[in-house]
Amino acid sequence: SFVRRCTDVYPSVGNIAGGSNVYLSGTGFVLSQLFCKFGSIVVPGKFFSSSLVSCVSPPQSAGVVFVQVSLDGAIFTEVSGRFLFQYYAPPVVEAVRWPFSPAAGGIPISVQGVSFKHALAPRCKFGSLERPGQLVVTASKNGSGILQEN
DSSP states (O other), X not given: OOOSEXXXXXXXXXXXXXXXEEEEEEXXXXXXXXXXXXXXXXXXXEEEETTEEEEEOOOOXXXXXXXXXXXXXXXXXXXXXXXXXXXXXXXXXXXXXXXXXXXXOOOOOEEEEEOOTTOSSOEEEEXXXXXXXXXXXXXXXXXXXXXXXX
């Protein structure tokens, strides 16, 4: 038994620690034991409907892998460039800078580091107070950037 067609993988990025819920849409999924393959690592899948399954991404090194799905753990969907999943390293803070720190706040703060490029909705946290941030990425090969509080 095989999946007739896989049409999309979402999200297509996740942390190297794994644990991302990844959804695969397509046709031909049946309520049975499902499997997903991230590169060469096979993990169990979860059936939602004949057109949607999910899998939890396994831990893996930074880089790009193909994602495939199977109804039996032996025959997987074709490898295609559309079904790629990119593993990224978590952000690393290298420096925090601010001009001065008045008690009233309201001063922009700059957080510099690497691997910020996957921050879709960056946030800055000051004790229990959380504020939206703005990602300003500088040209670099390693995803260096500056996260500024709005």
